[in-house]
Amino acid sequence: MPVLQHLCQVLYDSAFGTAIRESDYAFSIIESVHVLGITVLFGTIAILDLRMLGLVLRRISVTRVARTVFPITWTGFSIMFASGFLLFWSEAAKNYTNPAFRIKIVLLALAGLNPLIFHTSVYRRVQEWEVLEISPWRARAAAIASLTLWSGVIIAGRAIAYY
Amino acid sequence: MWLHTWFMALGHSSLGHAMQTSKWDFAVVEMVHLLALAILGGSVLIVDLRLMGLILKGESARAIGRDLSRLLIGSLTLMIISGIALLSEEAGKCYYSPAFRWKMALLATAVTFYFTLHRRALLQTDKGIPTPWCRVAAVVSLTLWLGVGIAGRAIGLL
Numbered sequence: 001m002p003v004l005q006h007l008c009q010v011l012y013d014s015a016f017g018t019a020i021r022e023s024d025y026a027f028s029i030i031e032s033v034h035v036l037g038i039t040v041l042f043g044t045i046a047i048l049d050l051r052m053l054g055l056v057l058r059r060i061s062v063t064r065v066a067r068t069v070f071p072i073t074w075t076g077f078s079i080m081f082a083s084g085f086l087l088f089w090s091e092a093a094k095n096y097t098n099p100a101f102r103i104k105i106v107l108l109a110l111a112g113l114n115p116l117i118f119h120t121s122v123y124r125r126v127q128e129w130e131v132l133e134i135s136p137w138r139a140r141a142a143a144i145a146s147l148t149l150w151s152g153v154i155i156a157g158r159a160i161a162y163y
Numbered sequence: 164m165w166l167h168t169w170f171m172a173l174g175h176s177s178l179g180h181a182m183q184t185s186k187w188d189f190a191v192v193e194m195v196h197l198l199a200l201a202i203l204g205g206s207v208l209i210v211d212l213r214l215m216g217l218i219l220k221g222e223s224a225r226a227i228g229r230d231l232s233r234l235l236i237g238s239l240t241l242m243i244i245s246g247i248a249l250l251s252e253e254a255g256k257c258y259y260s261p262a263f264r265w266k267m268a269l270l271a272t273a274v275t276f277y278f279t280l281h282r283r284a285l286l287q288t289d290k291g292i293p294t295p296w297c298r299v300a301a302v303v304s305l306t307l308w309l310g311v312g313i314a315g316r317a318i319g320l321l
Contacts, residue, residue: 025320032316035197039312043205047231056230060222068218072208154201155194162190 005096012093020090027090034083038157040076042150044069049143054134061130062139100159107156111149118142167258173247174254182252192248199241200312206235207308214284214301216293224293228285239274262321266314273307276300 001009011017020026050056051065088095095101122138129136135143173179181188212218213227250257257263284293284300293301 028316028320032313035200035316036312039201039204040208042201043203043208046202047205047209047234050234056234057227058230059226060219064219064222069209072212072218151198154197158194158197159190162186 005093008092008096011089012091014089017089017092020086027087030083030086034080034087037076037079037081037083038154041073041080042076042154044072044076045150046147048073049146052135052139052143058133062132062135063126063130095160098160098163100156100163104153104156104160107149107152111146111153114142114145114149170250170254170258173251176251178248179251179254182248189249189252192245196242196245196249199238199245202234202238203242204308204312206231206238207304210235210285211301211305214281214288214293214304215298220292221290223290224285224288228282235277257318260318260321262314262317266311266318269307269310269314273304273311276304276307 020030047056048062048065048069051058051060052062057065118139122136122142129139134140182192209218210224210228210231213222213224219227281300281304284297287294288297
């Protein structure tokens with residue numbers, strides 16, 4: 001058995017994972033919190049993406065919008081990550097072989113890589129373009145990638161339950 | 164009762180039939196519903212935090228509200244359309260579900276509030292510091308929308 005699969009099985013068999021799985025309400029409640037977390041995350045980062053595309057809040061500079069949404073986005077991310085880990089804990093062995101789960105993890109990694117590239121490239125010279133109503137094409141590309149990848153994460157996440 | 168007749172007709176329509184028989188039809192509509200929810204939630208959050216005076220101070224609350232209202236109304240429309248399709252899957256059951264009735268009542272209240280008192284609070288605040296009443300309007304708005312979400316989640320659980 002691959003080491004990763006073994007690890008998933010250990011989590012799945014643990015007392016805590018079993019307790020979540022066998023409780024009447026735990027899984028549903030954690031899942032609801034997870035949806036709330038991703039709503040806060042995606043809903044706020046989408047506003048920054050749409051700002052860079054020139055679709056909303058054109059009069060406010062990109063840096064002002066970014067500084068406003070980042071703390072909220074990170075809060076959403078923390079809620080999503082913590083609740084997501086608990087959900088994974090209780091279903092790890094099943095998730096390991098679930099194609100939707102695997103796609104979700106890949107999309108999540110790409111969605112995380114995107115801001116890393118963005119912040120070390122075009123965003124470094126943001127002072128030059130922050131007040132433009134429509135951001136330069138590299139920023140727009142990052143915005144479209146962000147919208148697409150996070151949508152993909154949500155879609156794949158929902159699909160986990162269907163496999 | 165006429166409302167019950169409507170629910171039954173929706174459940175027996177070709178839309179209802181497709182949603183009841185195809186697993187993936189239902190799944191795809193659910194995904195659309197979730198994506199629209201995220202956009203709606205984000206817009207509500209940003210507008211209400213501005214109305215509370217917590218973010219984007221000095222920027223016009225009126226302009227932010229107007230700008231994000233396009234996102235809010237667009238995603239709300241998408242949620243209602245996908246919601247009707249989801250409803251058609253088990254319309255008969257939803258008609259009697261307390262969670263569904265709560266959700267509809269809260270949704271009607273949230274939408275009415277958004278177009279009346281909430282709108283007035285945004286206009287009144289504009290670039291200034293919100294009055295206590297405007298802050299209350301923001302809290303009421305957040306609570307109502309969150310209530311719609313929680314009641315919606317409960318439909319599948321109760």
